[in-house]
Amino acid sequence: MSSVLAAFEMAGLLTDLENGALTRATVKDRGSDQAALLGASLRYLIQRGLVEESGDAFTLTDYGRDVCQDKGYLVWLVGGYGEPLRRMDAFLSGDKRYGVDYPRDGRWVADGAAMLGRKDVVPHALRLLEGIEFDTALDLGCGNARFLLTVCSRFGAGGTGVDISPEAVVEAEKAVREAGLTDRVRVVRGDAGDLNSIAALADTQLVVTFFLLHEILAQGRDALVAYLSDMAGRLPDGARLLIAEVQPPAEGDHRPWFTPEFTFVHALMRQTLLDSKGWSEALADGGFTVREVLEDDMPGGILILAEKAR
Template sequence: MTATTTRPVFELFEGFALTSVLASLERAGLLARLEGGGVPADPGEGRDGLPLATLRYLAQREIVEEVDGAFTLSERGREICRDKGYLVWLQGGYGHVLAALGDFSTGAQRYGSDVIRDGRWVADGSALIGRDDVAPHATAVLETIDFSHVVDLGCGNARFLIAAANRFGVSGVGVDLAPEACEDAGHAIAAADLSDRVTVRCGDAGDLDAIPELADADLAVAFFLLHEIFEHGRDALMAYLRKLGGIMPQGTHMLVAEVQPASGAPDERWRPEFTLLHAIMRQQLLTTDGWHDAFVEAGWSRHEVRELGLPGAVLLLYRNENDAPPSGAGGG
């Protein structure tokens, strides 16, 4: 073993380069060509837009292998691409945020005014992550309750809302602040032929008064949203949960997914990076017990809690025990 192979900096170097390449190919729609089969090694027109140098690099890093004149994903490549949402979320959605950390620290730039996350790629990365690490667990939980109309708070590109409409035959409304995510959601809803049952509009999911559909909803969904409400303090979070409980009918449910803060354990995955990124955005995370205390204090009762595929993430289902206001009275 040479001295070069024992220097950990090169593991970071290689991981960063691979993350950038794979996320960039996914964003361009080119990674699907490797996932769907072989890409010809011929450097002419047949290489489907993937430069031969890129294919050779991926082969050197054992992401693809050349078989009978075509490049296909290796076993390692398939394993990584199954979880490509994490790479898109990090590199596409937050890569430039992390790159500006030095300027944030010195005050040369400020998150939210000078630099913001990429809403489209955060939504796309989250949807890919959620497909395997959130949606199956959420579907299993939702099978234990009855509901017919969903409001998805911070719906992103509406992939979960679409899946719920198909799986349970329900109708739904999604609200998201990112125009790019809402645009993509509209296309996805139309492609799924669900425009008569599912709608999405661009708006602030933190402004409950602007979401009149909540008064008739029997399920509210908030995946990785409540920490953004908690950004403004515990009082703001409590006011939000109480208001939501006052608008929605008594006995209805709220399904929440959140990531708990990093604990400092040496073998933690995902949580330290997630915690750092949200600290940069001046957002704090809560433990399961912290969320439970807030919900109970706001008049909700715990129905179910379970871990998700994301390291440190939890799925929370709470029942609204608040007395509903008279019809038309709003959440006040």
């Protein structure tokens, strides 16, 4: 079911279902193979209680609407990590290695993260930002830049987004154009791990980094602290850092939703996660004073607002 729903979203069909724009006639209009598969998928979703036919249109049931609120998580997992998860056998048998073979799909990791973040993370993050002042924002691991664009529009700031994934950068540049903010938001493809290459840091009053720092942590806690110290040293006095991360499930807690999956796919990529205490201590050791820590609506999700220590 997750694969079918994620595929509908990725193919642009879920919006049609949400809006009642998918009708018997629009299904029939497609080529015969496509129409047959789409018809079979809709029948399957009807049998699963997610879709119903109302008049000529296919629409989501209440249950379907409820499930689709979390479509970002499905896209993130199925679209982003479907390929490496499918190839687990080759990783387990040692024939292939994650990263060299079968990497995740950057576009859908970024799009899924932005989709789930919009509902479960962004409202909390914006509330935190309302309490501070900044004219310039830098988003490290910006993905499709939706959050950077929201921040720059809402607070009138200029912004730079950096992402290593070419697919994510293409989506981000498109989003900047569509938002009409090319005059004050730019996106560059680059490695956020290489701070030397990010000249914008010297003039940045707010650094945002959502779901990226665990990539730096993959090189060890010392590397993370060195990275944060280097960043603090390059930022102007008073600069803020806002991070979003996901805490691993608490020891002995066997049934939390999503956090075991998040922890597992990161373990597949040889990455570990920290809890909020661990992140706060690493930030303090790296030259930042933690100002606020809050849990957002993402399972295990935390936001930490820190300031360059004086």
